[in-house]
């Protein structure tokens with residue numbers, strides 16, 4: 555089987571720390587090119603992965619016939635346009651979460667890829683986690699009876715980040731609910747099905763450091779009649795936590811806890 559030849563767009567934190575170490579383990583894929591408006595960042599990915607080419611212009615990467623598919627790891631506000639351009643160039647697309655700033659942008663991305671006959675995948679990697687897949691099976695097998703509620707919590711301690719990071723600037727199109735919240739919202743959608751009603755509140759507490767929300771609560775009604783909620787903050791003083799609990803008429807799925815180190819001293 556021929557390897558899928560990949561081009562990486564956006565060579566920042568995610569590309570360097572979360573992706574670069576793992577390309578060598580791909581059986582059916584190979585990184586051939588990296589592109590970033592900051593050439594040094596592209597060169598760093600080349601140094602880490604050995605990819606043959608580095609570009610600073612998106613059009614140059616998209617014109618490269620050695621690239622079959624692109625991986626888009628840029629700030630969220632750039633995803634829609636870059637996905638559309640990649641699709642028009644005939645490249646399959648893997649795009650990091652959050653997919654886009656708005657439903658309209660997400661629809662444009664889906665339409666462009668469908669029209670151009672290329673695949674589109676959004677990087678919700680938690681769907682490949684065996685424990686999350688097992689939880690989904692337990693729900694589908696009906697072992698909890700009728701599911702009536704799901705509660706998700708996502709806390710993080712971002713003491714050292716500030717509006718220097720694009721995530722905390724208005725141009726990103728959303729705050730912590732959009733950025734990290736897209737993970738638990740995806741899990742809720744996966745396990746509980748389509749949503750019929752949403753209500754919620756967002757707050758900006760650390761206005762000295764961020765331009766958009768750092769605390770949010772969301773309550774959703776699902777088409778199957780169940781409800782769910784997500785509570786999220788990036789300002790906890792304890793260890794960051796990710797948990798999910800599902801309540802059914804015959805059983806309760808205990809929280810899946812994913813503790814992460816705090817970046818807040820003490």
Ligand SMILES: NC(=O)c1ccc[n+]([C@@H]2O[C@H](COP(=O)([O-])OP(=O)(O)OC[C@H]3O[C@@H](n4cnc5c(N)ncnc54)[C@H](O)[C@@H]3O)[C@@H](O)[C@H]2O)c1
Nearest residue numbers: 564565566567568569590591592595627628630650651652
């Ligand atoms: N799945 C996950 O858990 C996870 C984790 C981290 C990041 N991400 C996602 O990855 C994406 C990038 O996040 P990050 O932390 O790497 O951000 P980052 O700011 O560290 O890196 C973004 C990179 O994009 C480059 N860039 C800016 N404009 C560009 C353009 N027009 N063309 C090409 N490159 C451009 C920047 O120079 C920078 O190197 C976001 O969507 C983020 O949500 C996902």
